Amino acid sequence: MAIFEIPLDIPDVEIENVELTKKRDIIITVMSTVEGTHCHKCGREISKSYGHGKMIKLRHLSILGMNVYIHIRPVRYQCTHCDGKPVTTQTLNWYNPRSPHTKVYDEHVLLEMVNSTVEDVSIKEGLGYEAVMGILHRYIDTEVSWDEIKRLDVMGLDEISLKKGHGDFVTIVTSRVAGKTTILAVLKGRTKETVKKFLSIIPKRLNKTVKAVCSDMYEGYTNAAAEVFGKDVKIVVDRFHVAKLYRNDLDGLRKKEIKRLKKELSEEEFKKLKNVMWILRKDVDELTDEKLEVLKCLFRHSPILELAYKLCNDLTDIFEDDISKSVATCRINDWKKKVKESGLKCFNRFISTLDKYMDKITNYFINRQTSGFVEGLNNKIKVIKRRCYGILNIKHLFQRIYLDLEGYSLYA
Template sequence: MAIFEIPLDIPDVEIENVELTKKGDIIITVVSTVEGTHCHKCGREIIKPYGHGKMIKLRHLSILGMNVYIHIRPVRYQYTHCDGNPVTTQTLNWYNPRSPHTKVYGEHILLEMVNSTVEDVSIKEGLGYDAVMGILHRYIDTEVNWDRIERLDTLGLDEISLKKGHGDFVTIVTSRVAGKTTILAVLKGRTKETVKKFLYSIPKRLKNTVKAVCSDMYEGYTNAAAEVFGKDVKIIVDRFHVAKLYRNDLDGLRKKEIKRLKKELSEEEIKKMKNVMWILRKDVDELTDEELEVLKCLFRHSPILELAYKLCNDLTDIFEDDISKSVATCRINDWKKKVKESGLKCFNRFISTLDKYMDKITNYFINRQTSGFVEGLNNKIKVIKRRCYGILNIKHLFQRIYLDLEGYSLYA
């Protein structure tokens, strides 16, 4: 029978015995090669042996599909120069005393959980659901550990609903540094006071590294950031939230015009304008010849919609251009003037929003920062919620977001 060897890769032990059980499990019995430990009462080094503790059984990484268990009886030491002559059990650094698994096996489970579910990992590894959750809780914090963060640069604030249709909102706080998104908090609710309390809790050394805060136009977020950081940090209203508003106005006009045209035109002519809603939403440069013909047909019957469409694209072009904040402000004001001169009423509400948030909207042009990274994370969170059949516990949600973002870099 051919034999090959695999290094155990566990430090400070010698293998005493290897056994293959009838169930097909591998049991490796080891003994410590480290002499002494530190007194659990006074912390001093002790070297006087005092027997052994109970046998510890630890799940380890599988070999060739077979479950592996490490058995070790830890050495106990007594310190006679400490009050009560305390006895301390030696613990080696490759396992935690109260964990039924080696550390490397725990990290393996966490890696398996990235983009997966507790239930799936439980089935694949033959572990109980609670055992997998126990590993998650032992290794992954339920809130941010500021000591692991060097700087913040750009903060993102956005909300998601834990239960669709129930308005059960939580606030997602993130940071963006050198193209990397980090989860900072999942806060219950979205009030200004809740967000302020968290922002004030950021250590001073990190607060000083914040250059900008990106958000939508929700005043609870923008006002909280302004009150905490003052004028030294730019508050940026995300350009894509702005675009959504004026494109919604265009879509509102489309609905009115299509309703009118259905009364005035033949069914055959209406069919020529099929899928016009999606065509109007596409980038002009990405339109096919067939789609351009659909627009020509539509605009022939609705000049007012053509005008609104061109104005929308004009505003988009402003945001696409690499210009300064001051130039952008002038061009947006010129755009507003064109809208008023056109006689169009569909953009009235949007223009009021522009007037109110102009400074925060045009802050985008300083460094062309958006909260696109927040939206990207929100999409990931939606996947996590679907994958895990809904997560209502915000501490658990924080753990799962953190693991999906950091798991590969930490444990791969």
């Protein structure tokens, strides 16, 4: 039989024996090459040998589809400095005394969990569900470690519901630095007090690095951020939340017009307006010739809808242009004037919202900050919830979000 060698990749040991069991498991027995340890009581270096502890059996990385186990009897050392001469068992740095696995195997399991589930990894690795959860709890904190963060730059505040239709909201707090999104917190509830309490515990060195806070128009978030960070940090109402509002108004007009046209047009003519809802949500430049014909047909029958559609696109163009806050404010005011002169009533509620939040909305134009990264993360969280059959424990949800965001860079 051909034989090949691969490195064990475990430091400070010598291999004493290698055994292939009937179950096709590989048992590798090793011994420590490190002399001495530190007393668990006084912390001094000790070197007086006091025999060996019980055999430790540790799961290691598989080889050629076969499970590998490392067996080691750790050396025990007696302290001659402390009263009672206590004995300390040597621990090598490639395993954790609380884990039945080598550290590199634990990290392999964590890597397998990225974009997967505890149950799936449990089946693939032949581990119990609790064993996989144990690895997660040993390595992934349930809250942010501020020591690992150098700066925050742009923060995002948004909400998700843990249970669809039940209004069981949590607040997702994130930061965006150099194109990288970091999860900072999953907070129970969405009250101003809850958010303010968390923002207030951000270390001063990081507080100074915050340039902007992005959120929707929910005042619980915007007011909490304003009270904690003051005037030096811009509160930005996300442009995509703004767009959603005026496009909802356009959609409301569409529903009214379609209802009218269904009564007034022949069945054959009305069929030509198929899928207009989706067509109206796109810019003209994105439409195929076929879809353009549908749009033209719709506008022939509903000039008011054409006017509202053009006004929506005009406002979108303002947000797309690279202009200053002051120029943007002037152009948005001109847009409001056009709406008023048009006689359209569908945008009335949106314009009231625009007037109320104009300063925060136009803060977008200072550095063109959006909370698009927050929405992107929310989509990822929805996938996590579906994949894991719903997660109601916010500490566990934080762990899973953190692992999906950081897992590849930490363990790949």
